[in-house]
Amino acid sequence: MIKSAGELISEAQTKINCVDANAAKLLYQNSNNSVIIDVREVNNYEELSLNDSINISRGLIEMKIGKHCPNPETLILTHCAGGGRASLAALTIQQMGYSNVHAITATFEEIKEIFD
Numbered sequence: 001m002i003k004s005a006g007e008l009i010s011e012a013q014t015k016i017n018c019v020d021a022n023a024a025k026l027l028y029q030n031s032n033n034s035v036i037i038d039v040r041e042v043n044n045y046e047e048l049s050l051n052d053s054i055n056i057s058r059g060l061i062e063m064k065i066g067k068h069c070p071n072p073e074t075l076i077l078t079h080c081a082g083g084g085r086a087s088l089a090a091l092t093i094q095q096m097g098y099s100n101v102h103a104i105t106a107t108f109e110e111i112k113e114i115f116d
Contacts (some may be wrong), residue, residue: 001028017102018105021048021115023057034074035075036052036077036091037054038055039085040080042055051116065098076093078093078102078104079103082106105112
């Protein structure tokens with residue numbers, strides 16, 4: 001049976017911490033060791049991004065996360081345009097051994113409004 005992207009995202013969201021933009025902002029403000037990872041493609045990131053975010057496209061997350069997050073307990077917030085890629089990336093990061101990963105499951109516009 002072939003799973004759709006929506007099914008994979010829904011399945012991932014049962015295995016990770018999902019937060020809305022307000023909860024993500026509180027987590028970020030109350031953490032001394034945190035990173036916001038924008039998993040959209042680089043052209044989307046360059047067009048408009050959050051002030052404190054780092055761009056690691058979802059397809060490169062496994063290769064680049066260690067450079068930006070050497071500590072497995074770092075608070076990692078992933079986001080994209082609507083929550084799907086952020087959820088899949090969060091699951092991958094969690095499977096790699098990071099213990100404090102959260103996917104922001106809001107639209108980019110909602111996240112930008114709360115964070116900036």
